[in-house]
Every structure is written in structure tokens, then in C-alpha cells.
Amino acid sequence: MPHLDPEQLSLLAMYEDWEDADGREHLSVCPECAADYAALRRTVDAVRTTPDTTSLSVPGPHVWAGIHRQLGLAEAVQADPLSGPGTKPAEAPGEAAPPNVAPFSPRRKAWWQRTGTWIAAAAAVVLVAAGGIWVSTRPAQPTQLAQAQLTPLAQYSATGSAKVVEAADGSRRLDVTLDKDEARGYQEVWLIAPDLSRLVSLGIMNSDSGSFEVPAGLQLADYPIVDVSDEPVDGNPAHSTVSIVRGTLTS
Structure with missing residues (x-):
């Protein structure tokens, strides 16, 4: 019996409503593919679990100031995104204060600030890595x-x-x-x-x-x-x- 390929297993594991009747039927009769699917599902569930951030401390404004300076970002994003509107970055020792800027107004969150997006991206990365390991360790099919x-x-x-x-x-x-x-x-x-x-x-x-x-x-x-x-x-x-x-x- 031919087994499901890594792409099929990854899609079935990531999306519970993925339309692949033949693939799901195969999982019901093939213990080996069912075991691989279960392992991938555990990976997806682990990545999708919202992490507990209650014990994490918020970095001070000087952290964003350093990032802003090193990356040469535009003045429009000078304010610390983790602080309230209008907060300006801390000055590094020995530096002159930056010119006044208009108060920072909240903008639409960038993709990396959206929880659902980075969770999906992380799940995809983990599945690709897991799929690669699975392919390299699974015995070649006759x-x-x-x-x-x-x-x-x-x-x-x-x-x-x-x-x-x-x-x-x-x-x-x-x-x-x-x-x-x-x-x-x-x-x-x-x-x-x-x-x-x-x-x-x-x-x-x-x-x-x-x-x-x-x-x-x-x-x-x-x-x-x-x-x-x-x-x-x-x-x-x-x-x-x-x-x-x-x-x-x-x-």
C-alpha cells in the first residue's frame, strides 16, 4: 500500500478542514501514516498554544531606541511600539536629544505584531522542518x-x-x-x-x-x-x- 507523501500529511495536520477524502480514508487504514499524522498534529497543537506571557517583563524604551538606530528606521516609527502613544525613545549616553516629532498615533499592526499570523507562520516552519526530518528518517518505500x-x-x-x-x-x-x-x-x-x-x-x-x-x-x-x-x-x-x-x- 503506497503511503501519503509529506506534503499531504502536512496539509492534513495543519488544516482540519482540508478537503482530501482519499488521504483521510488512507489514515484510517494505515497505522504507519496515522502515527506520522498524529506526531505532526501534536506539533501543530503545540505551536498554536498561546504562550503564557504574564511572567515576561516589557523591555524599556532604550531597547527600541537601539534597534531604531542600528537599523536606520524612519522617523515615523521612532516611538517605542510597546509604550503608549507619543513616547519617544530613550537617548543613548552622550547623544543629543532628537528633534521633536509629532505625537505617535497608533497604526494598524504589522504582520509580525498579529498573534494569529505569527502562530500560523511558526506552525508552517515547524511542519516543514518536521516533514524534512520525517522524510530523511522514514524508510524508502519499495x-x-x-x-x-x-x-x-x-x-x-x-x-x-x-x-x-x-x-x-x-x-x-x-x-x-x-x-x-x-x-x-x-x-x-x-x-x-x-x-x-x-x-x-x-x-x-x-x-x-x-x-x-x-x-x-x-x-x-x-x-x-x-x-x-x-x-x-x-x-x-x-x-x-x-x-x-x-x-x-x-x-
Whole structure:
């Protein structure tokens, strides 16, 4: 099952009303993505929590005076924004008093003074950072190389599918799924050459699905047929010649 990408998870975590029905449905059936989503939601909730500022002291006017002087700001914003209207910045030692200016009148708050804006911005930054860490630490997802639809043979009616996936380390596996187990003996999974002259057993499937390691060096083009056989318990390792389902892998 393919997992949600970091962008989808971040949007779902940041916006509870984000319209992504498929993504939310995936979260209900994928424990791994649900765990990542829950971690991101905790980050968002923590950032959105209004900090307790009751114990913080307000810096004096000299702090803004220094900022104003170092940044070379305009005279219109000379007054300390944390003080009342008309308050002028404190003079630095040894400096002449600045010329009189008109009383400061309250203006619309800048974006950095609006609580909702900086909280949203902080949440976005935290989510981007968390998403980057999550991507770098989460194992790479397998790549699908080929797939096949499995159809019944002879007196059987089971159907299913098969796919070959490659892991990050280069190893490959064949995933087989049937809608039922119809074996009278037991099911064995094979890869077979197009002319049916050569075959490789991948293992026994004890239920209606299973995953099997594909031998290193085996070329899928040489063995593209997926076969699930009905094998009697007779100690003979050869194919019984009785196949339940069969299909050809295509990329």
C-alpha cells in the first residue's frame, strides 16, 4: 500500500478542514501514516498554544531606541511600539536629544505584531522542518517493477493479482493475493519461462496471500509467468502440472 507523501500529511495536520477524502480514508487504514499524522498534529497543537506571557517583563524604551538606530528606521516609527502613544525613545549616553516629532498615533499592526499570523507562520516552519526530518528518517518505500492479473485454470475459479517490488537495498519480492484458497493439497508459487520449459519455485503459500523473495540475478523477462499450483503431499518437489491460477508479469 503506497503511503501519503509529506506534503499531504502536512496539509492534513495543519488544516482540519482540508478537503482530501482519499488521504483521510488512507489514515484510517494505515497505522504507519496515522502515527506520522498524529506526531505532526501534536506539533501543530503545540505551536498554536498561546504562550503564557504574564511572567515576561516589557523591555524599556532604550531597547527600541537601539534597534531604531542600528537599523536606520524612519522617523515615523521612532516611538517605542510597546509604550503608549507619543513616547519617544530613550537617548543613548552622550547623544543629543532628537528633534521633536509629532505625537505617535497608533497604526494598524504589522504582520509580525498579529498573534494569529505569527502562530500560523511558526506552525508552517515547524511542519516543514518536521516533514524534512520525517522524510530523511522514514524508510524508502519499495518500487513496483511489474504486475500481473491471475486468472483460473481448469476446474478452479479463484482469481487474484501479483506484483514484484524492489526494496531500497535492491532485493525483490513477489506479492501474491488470491480471493480464495482452492488447493486440495497445498499451494506453491512459481515463476515460469514463456515456453513453460523452465520454472523456479518461490515457496509455499499457506493462505490466500503471501510474499516471496525473488532470487538475485533472476531476470523477470526470462520468467514472466506467475503460477500458483495445487500440490499433493507426496514428497515430490516437481510441479504437479495442476495450476490453480496463472498470469504474466508486465511492467
